[in-house]
Amino acid sequence: MNLFSASQQLALLLRSGLRCRGCLGPLDRASEAGLCGGCWEGLLPLPELRCPRCALEHDPDQACPEPVAWEWGDAFWGYHGGRPPLGALLLPGIKNGELGWKKALLRRASAAPLPDFAREADLVTSAPATRLRRFMRGFDLAEEFGKVLAKRTERPWHPLLRKAWRAGRQGTRNETDRRRLPQKAIQLARRINLDHKVILLVDDVWTTGTTLLRCAQALKEGGAQEVRVLSIFRAL
Ligand SMILES: [Zn+2]
Ligand SMILES: [Zn+2]
Structure with a gap:
């Protein structure tokens, strides 16, 4: 049984002072699996004019x-x-x-x-x-x-x-x-x-x-x- 709701878990996480495992910055609402939202934005598309x-x-x-x-x-x-x-x-x-x-x-x-x-x-x-x-x-x-x-x-x-x-x-x-x-x-x-x-x-x-x-x-x-x-x- 999960004793905490998702928002309670996030609040606990933020208060715990855990750091992003990618950039070592603070975790935020867009964090997932120990990586902050900013790090997840590193999934960048390839250059537009690429060879097919x-x-x-x-x-x-x-x-x-x-x-x-x-x-x-x-x-x-x-x-x-x-x-x-x-x-x-x-x-x-x-x-x-x-x-x-x-x-x-x-x-x-x-x-x-x-x-x-x-x-x-x-x-x-x-x-x-x-x-x-x-x-x-x-x-x-x-x-x-x-x-x-x-x-x-x-x-x-x-x-x-x-x-x-x-x-x-x-x-x-x-x-x-x-x-x-x-x-x-x-x-x-x-x-x-x-x-x-x-x-x-x-x-x-x-x-x-x-x-x-x-x-x-x-x-x-x-x-x-x-x-x-x-x-x-x-x-x-
Ligand atoms: Zn990060
Ligand atoms: Zn080519």
Whole structure:
């Protein structure tokens, strides 16, 4: 039984002198999960004139700076947006078990403006985590984001991809190693006919795009007609 109403809880919180875990300022009415309203406003959209495939700003006559194997690509927010940079604060925290942050972030992702291309896919899938990683964390953020999008677009979510055991943890690799993620590190989880399917491929953070590239290649090898990418965050 909850002994306090929401407003009483907030009053207690304000009086307790607890500080925002992002900026160390006072918590306010817009606070959620230990972060003040100002910090949550750090979910900033990407630049308006971005490339529709790589979501970066570049000369439209030039190729995308990183290889892309999909027709459309976008993200909700910049990873380094806000002060402190909110994506860079939230994602490592969530991966270390900050469930309040996860819930607050997914709630915002379920209300953020959706690009048109994301509405017209046949199905939704997520960039995979290794089984060990998923087991250790008890959840997979990319998968949960995929399910949020599947619900929003009323399309099915399918776990189409799996990461080979030896692909290792990306976080412990340096930039050069990440770019060298072996071709077969990501495979179709099972034999499935993807002929003529348009697939919305989602991830939590899109950095160099190597993981997404391997995912998109595996989907296309499986017969997918088109792959479209949507990520929660884009590191610019
Ligand atoms: Zn703050
Ligand atoms: Zn581009």
